[in-house]
Amino acid sequence: MRLSELWQKKQPTISLEFFPARTPEAEENLERVIDQLIFFEPDFVGVTFGAGGSTREGSRHLIDKILNDKGFDVVPYFAGYGLGPDDIEAVLESYQFLGVENVLVVRGDPPHNQPNFQPHPESMAHATDLLDFIRPLFPFCLGAAGYPEGHSEAESKEKDLEYLRMKVMKGAEFIITNYFYDNQYYFDYVERCRRLGIDVPILPSIMPVFNVKMMESLSKLCGATITPKLRAGLADLSTTDKRALLNFGIDFGFEQCKELLQAGVPGIHFYTMDRSPSTAGILAKLRREGVLPC
Numbered sequence: 001m002r003l004s005e006l007w008q009k010k011q012p013t014i015s016l017e018f019f020p021a022r023t024p025e026a027e028e029n030l031e032r033v034i035d036q037l038i039f040f041e042p043d044f045v046g047v048t049f050g051a052g053g054s055t056r057e058g059s060r061h062l063i064d065k066i067l068n069d070k071g072f073d074v075v076p077y078f079a080g081y082g083l084g085p086d087d088i089e090a091v092l093e094s095y096q097f098l099g100v101e102n103v104l105v106v107r108g109d110p111p112h113n114q115p116n117f118q119p120h121p122e123s124m125a126h127a128t129d130l131l132d133f134i135r136p137l138f139p140f141c142l143g144a145a146g147y148p149e150g151h152s153e154a155e156s157k158e159k160d161l162e163y164l165r166m167k168v169m170k171g172a173e174f175i176i177t178n179y180f181y182d183n184q185y186y187f188d189y190v191e192r193c194r195r196l197g198i199d200v201p202i203l204p205s206i207m208p209v210f211n212v213k214m215m216e217s218l219s220k221l222c223g224a225t226i227t228p229k230l231r232a233g234l235a236d237l238s239t240t241d242k243r244a245l246l247n248f249g250i251d252f253g254f255e256q257c258k259e260l261l262q263a264g265v266p267g268i269h270f271y272t273m274d275r276s277p278s279t280a281g282i283l284a285k286l287r288r289e290g291v292l293p294c
């Protein structure tokens, strides 16, 4: 179903994000993780697209599996950086063929591990250009990425929001945000968006805490502040007690989701990182405590 229609019928939604596996072992693990998490009956599942088209086949395969084998709506992400117009059309045609109805359009970044990567000469500079190109060619319900703390390259938060407004004017019907560890970033962001006339649903993303090293490096990369409250909670834990860290992450994520849901967000989007215990723990607790219906 188109997300614009889904949110008219049902709020809040629960959605999960997966990335395609790159090895046979990871593929096996992912299969298990998907089966464990679809138990929670997500309203849709996001599937990432590797920088420069690096997971093109893997993304298509994963979309097909979740949509057509498991029977859950999939929102593929499409990162256009490095690809030319023919490739963009070919990827999106393959998604249309699979039965996809929604696509989250992001610019993407140069691939980290390929210093010699050569973008196609007609690679598009911004998500706004991609939306311009895709909108007249495909009937998808299109979405765009939003950054409650601002995008790392943005001249200013104001300029970043002007471009977000442009993305909506060019056809984005929903926004999925980057993750954050303090809901106030999201609340302020939504308020600033609404003041600018951006009136589409803005879906908050949650990144469960389960690995401190990974949290530090990803947060730097993605521009998500590790708040003093989060640091203080982590400082109280033994560095070798993985179970305590998992439980802390579940409680922290639960509190974030509870506050967001009580504020009336359209849904919660989980960055699962292709692991199940944290997301499953948060969802189970939300149900147990009556924040989400069983």
Ligand SMILES: Cc1cc2nc3c(=O)[nH]c(=O)nc-3n(C[C@H](O)[C@H](O)[C@H](O)COP(=O)(O)OP(=O)(O)OC[C@H]3O[C@@H](n4cnc5c(N)ncnc54)[C@H](O)[C@@H]3O)c2cc1C
Residues within 6 Å of the ligand: 047, 048, 049, 050, 051, 052, 077, 078, 079, 105, 106, 107, 108, 109, 125, 126, 127, 128, 129, 145, 146, 151, 152, 153, 154, 155, 159, 160, 161, 163, 166, 176, 177, 178, 179, 205
């Ligand atoms: C929910 C979510 C999902 C993601 N999924 C993926 C994925 O699957 N694969 C992947 O590779 N990456 C993914 N990303 C990361 C994303 O590709 C990067 O953050 C990238 O650096 C920016 O993408 P964007 O679509 O926001 O770019 P843009 O909207 O193009 O913005 C990039 C920068 O340019 C500025 N800008 C925007 N439009 C213009 C314009 N017209 N003129 C001048 N400046 C402009 C913005 O202020 C910003 O600073 C995701 C991000 C989010 C939040």
